[in-house]
Amino acid sequence: MSVKHSLVVPCYNEQDNVALFFDAACRAMEGYTHSFELVFVNDGSKDDTADRLNALYAAHPEIKITVVHFARNFGKEAAILAGLTHARGNYVTVIDGDMQQPPEKAVEMGRFLDEHPDIDAVAAFPANRREKGFMRWCKRKFYKVINRVSDVTLVEEASDFRTLRRKVVDALLRLPEYHRFSKGLFSFVGFRTHALPYDVAERATGTTKWNFFKLLRYAFDGIMAYTDMPLKLPLWLGGFMSVVGAIGLIAAGIVKLCDNFAVVMGWALAALIMLVGGLILVSVGVMGAYIGKIHTQVKNRPVFITRDVYSYPED
Ligand code: UDP
Ligand code: MG
DSSP: OOOOOEEEEEEEEEEHHHHHEEEEEEHHHHHOOOOOEEEEEEESSSSSHHHHHHHHHHOTTTTTEEEEESSSSSOOOHHHHHHHHOOOSSEEEETTTSSSSSSHHHHHHHHHHHHHOOOOEEEESSSSSSOOOHHHHHHHHHHHHHHHHHSSOOOOTSSSSSSHHHHHHHHHOOOOOOOOOOOHHHHHHOEEEEEEOOOOOOOSSSSSSHHHHHHHHHHHHHHHHHHHHHHHHHHHHHHHHHHHHHHHHHHHGGGGGGGTTTHHHHHHHHHHHHHHHHHHHHHHHHHHHHHHHHHHHHHHOOSSEEEEEOOOOOO
C-alpha cells in the first residue's frame, strides 16, 4: 500500500465548505507527507456538493482524490463506513467537511502514530465544548446511562475525529452491523487509543445537520446496539410488581372493615389497572424496538448504496 495517510470526509450539503476544506487539507498534509489521499463521501447532498466535488477531482489530477457519491442520504455513519472501505492509506483519519475539525490536527495525529509504534489509534477530543444548557445535560446523561448498562465504555468527549492504523480500519470493516454507532464500534474493537485535545472551530458555512430528535434517535440506536438491558427490565419490574401486589392483597384483607371501602377500592383498582397496563405496553414496546432492529439486520440490506465512484488509478 503506497498511500501513507487517508482523510475520510463525510459531506452532506457542504457546497461552500468542500473547496475550503480541500485547500486547508492539502496545505496541512503537504507539510507532512506527499503520500496522502482525500476520500470524500457525498452522502446524497441536495445542494451543489456533488458538482463541486467532481470539479475538485477533475481539476487536481496531481492529488489522490476519491469521490464516492451515495444514491441518497444514508447518514454520517454510513458515510464513514464507505470512506473507510475506499481508503487505501496505512493511516486513516475520519474528519468532518465543515472545517470544525482542523486538518492540522490530522497531521498531528499522524505524527503521533509515527512516533508511538505501540499506539494503534489517536482520538481527538474537543477541548472546548460549544454546547451549553439542555443539550449538554442530555448528552451527559446519555453517556452515564450507556456506560452503566453496556459492556463497552464510551467517553463523552470522544468524537469520531480520529486517526486509525490500518489494522484498526480492517477490524472496523469486519463489523457487519446495519445500525452503526461509531463511538461504540471504536470501543468494541479495542486497540490502544491515545486521546489528544483539539479546539472545535465554528462551522465555516451552513448549519448543523443534527436536531434534538435526530440526536435522540441516535442515542437510542447507541443504547440498543450495545446492551439488551432494557429487554430484561420487564423481568425485574414484573417480579417487583408481583411482590407488591401480594402484599397489597393481604393489606386489603386486613383493612376490610374501613368505612367506604368499596369507593376507595374502586378508584385504587382503576389506577392500578392503568399502571399495570402501561407497564405491559412499555415492555412490549421495548421488545418491538429490538425486534425492529433484528428485522432490519436480517434483511441484510447494505448500509449504503453508491451512485458513482471516482478515483485515481492504483500504482
Ligand atoms: N454529515 C453526513 N451525513 C449526514 C449528516 C452529516 O455526511 O446525514 C456530515 C456533515 O457534512 C459534516 C459531518 O457529517 O461533515 C458532521 O455533521 P454536522 O457538522 O452537521 O454535525 P456537528 O458538527 O454539528 O455535530
Ligand atoms: Mg459540524
